[in-house]
Amino acid sequence: MAENSSPLLSVRGITLRFGGVVALDDVSFDVMAGQIAGLIGPNGAGKTTLFNCLSRLYQPSAGEITFAGKSVLAVPRHKIPMIGIGRTFQNVALFDRLTVLENVMVGRHSRTSAGFVESALRLPSVGREEPAVREKAMDLIEFMNLGAFTHRVAAGLPFPIRKRVELARALAAEPKLLLLDEPAAGLNHEEVHTLESQIRRVRDVQGVTVLLVEHHMSLVMSVSDKVVVVNFGRKIADGRPDEVRQNPDVIRAYLGTPASA
Incomplete structure (x- = not known):
């Protein structure tokens, strides 16, 4: 190294x-x-x-x-x-109503140019960035061996899986x-x-x-x-x-x- x-x-x-x-x-x-x-x-x-x-x-x-x-x-x-600098926490805090894919995509927000208002209003700039955000999230889901849970909502997922989702979300910000x-x-x-x-x-x-x-x-x-x-x-x-x-x-x-x- x-x-x-x-x-x-x-x-x-x-x-x-x-x-x-x-x-x-x-x-x-x-x-x-x-x-x-x-x-x-x-x-x-x-x-x-x-x-x-x-x-x-x-x-x-x-x-x-x-x-x-x-x-x-x-x-x-x-x-x-x-x-x-990315971080995970002692107490896993996922968005339970979102899917695993959506949770990981949220972690990508710091690397996108669209701000809060643009995202809330779903302006064209958001739509142009979303495919790349989704692709990066899918890559990390595969990297963390979470493929089987991609479209599952976070609520009710086993604790070890939730921890891996949180780690993938942290990595989404590169x-x-x-x-x-x-x-x-x-x-x-x-x-x-x-x-x-x-x-x-x-x-x-x-x-x-x-x-x-x-x-x-x-x-x-x-x-x-x-x-x-x-x-x-x-x-x-x-x-x-x-x-x-x-x-x-x-x-x-x-x-x-x-x-x-």
Whole structure:
């Protein structure tokens, strides 16, 4: 895997306070283009809070986030998909009355020229773009092995299928960086194994850099090129999975006891 010398994503000194509570404390790390990076830590460590800073849902109290060399914090939150950052969420939020195809097509809106008014009024410009949007959505449906569900409404779909639809929808915007928030939550062992393959294919076939928050340690350690560990809002480790696995601070954070010699 070739890597450029400059990181695709650079997090520098990110601190976030909610009143007197310090949710993130001087967190810094890089993600290189083409990497799969894992962000782990015990419950309440600040992982999703950091994701919310990356996607502009939260405004850090201090620090800087750059993406492809430009400040993320200077970008309005509604334009985050347009600069190349996509995201999935812990709680899958599909449009249940729409079909799988329509849900994935919605994810393409940030790459179309028609605005809200044009779309609402179904102006000619919308009609001209729709075939290309549909074609891209169908490609992603096939990529995620969702062909059998193309015209099914999202309501009532099995949970693992809903997660794959959400992932396809995130990819529809052609992100350079995809933030996956606990993608293995609610999946059984076989489904997690399938997810691991899908994440690798997202990187290898779609050319998308991946940063995932996850509690499923075997998934993180097997799929990640690097792992960042946070605890009580502070970074305590950053390195290859084998290095992080043996880090005494990481063992202490998860087990509550010092590492054995």
